[in-house]
Amino acid sequence: MKKVWIQNCLHFIFPPLCPLCKDVVDGENTLCPTCWPHIEFIADPCCDQCGLPLATASLHEKEKCISCLQHHFSFTQNRSAILYTQTSKKMILDLKHGHKLSIAPLLAQWMVRSGHKLIEKSDILIPVPLHWTRLLKRGFNQAAVLTQHIGKKTNTPYLLNTLKRVKRTPSQDGLSASARQKNVHHAFIVPNPQDIRGKSLLLIDDVMTTGSTLEACAKVLIQSGAKCVRTLTVGRVCPRLKQGSKI
Numbered sequence: 077m078k079k080v081w082i083q084n085c086l087h088f089i090f091p092p093l094c095p096l097c098k099d100v101v102d103g104e105n106t107l108c109p110t111c112w113p114h115i116e117f118i119a120d121p122c123c124d125q126c127g128l129p130l131a132t133a134s135l136h137e138k139e140k141c142i143s144c145l146q147h148h149f150s151f152t153q154n155r156s157a158i159l160y161t162q163t164s165k166k167m168i169l170d171l172k173h174g175h176k177l178s179i180a181p182l183l184a185q186w187m188v189r190s191g192h193k194l195i196e197k198s199d200i201l202i203p204v205p206l207h208w209t210r211l212l213k214r215g216f217n218q219a220a221v222l223t224q225h226i227g228k229k230t231n232t233p234y235l236l237n238t239l240k241r242v243k244r245t246p247s248q249d250g251l252s253a254s255a256r257q258k259n260v261h262h263a264f265i266v267p268n269p270q271d272i273r274g275k276s277l278l279l280i281d282d283v284m285t286t287g288s289t290l291e292a293c294a295k296v297l298i299q300s301g302a303k304c305v306r307t308l309t310v311g312r313v314c315p316r317l318k319q320g321s322k323i
């Protein structure tokens with residue numbers, strides 16, 4: 077009762093704001109009615125492997141997109157909560173570069189909603205790591221922050237230091253698929269493989285573009301003895317997708 081009273085007082089003095097337009101909203105961790113329609117949630121039907129939205133549902137439950145029919149990932153499945161559009165990009169960059177950690181619970185909430193089946197199948201959550209020099213500069217790893225929120229929300233164990241980035245790779249932004257792959261080649265190690273041996277892992281990151289970072293991480297986790305790796309991201313880049321349309 078006392079807690080609710082304190083919270084009401086705090087809301088009166090510092091009303092919760094929409095993270096996108098800063099309008100006052102009804103409660104914590106939500107958007108205002110104007111900004112909501114600009115978020116494009118990824119729902120079924122989507123590719124069974126990479127989670128890309130598909131145009132039509134198929135009778136075949138494990139339908140794959142054209143790219144996944146030709147390409148195998150080391151991770152079993154990816155799911156992403158929302159399309160990486162101008163609006164969601166702003167939220168993710170505000171978290172990452174604007175240090176707005178208050179956005180993380182909302183993004184984690186969306187990830188839990190779209191990835192609950194993957195979370196249920198996982199023993200441990202693991203974030204995609206930053207190189208220590210970038211971590212020092214930024215002060216936090218956005219993937220680790222999301223992992224902690226998801227772990228606490230769903231009571232799923234998480235390990236924040238299992239995977240290490242040993243190569244200081246330039247940003248993947250603007251690189252081609254093959255350049256991205258080369259960029260993260262041999263970039264990750266698992267210093268203590270006993271922590272993950274025989275475990276089903278869920279790898280957490282902010283955005284999936286071509287999947288090369290997730291692939292490089294999943295590959296080394298499998299080589300280190302993980303039973304399987306699934307992946308979950310907030311945003312999904314879909315270059316062939318114009319806003320509002322599906323492939």
Ligand SMILES: [Zn+2]
Nearest residue numbers: 094097108111
């Ligand atoms: Zn708004």
Ligand SMILES: [Zn+2]
Nearest residue numbers: 123126141144
């Ligand atoms: Zn796919």
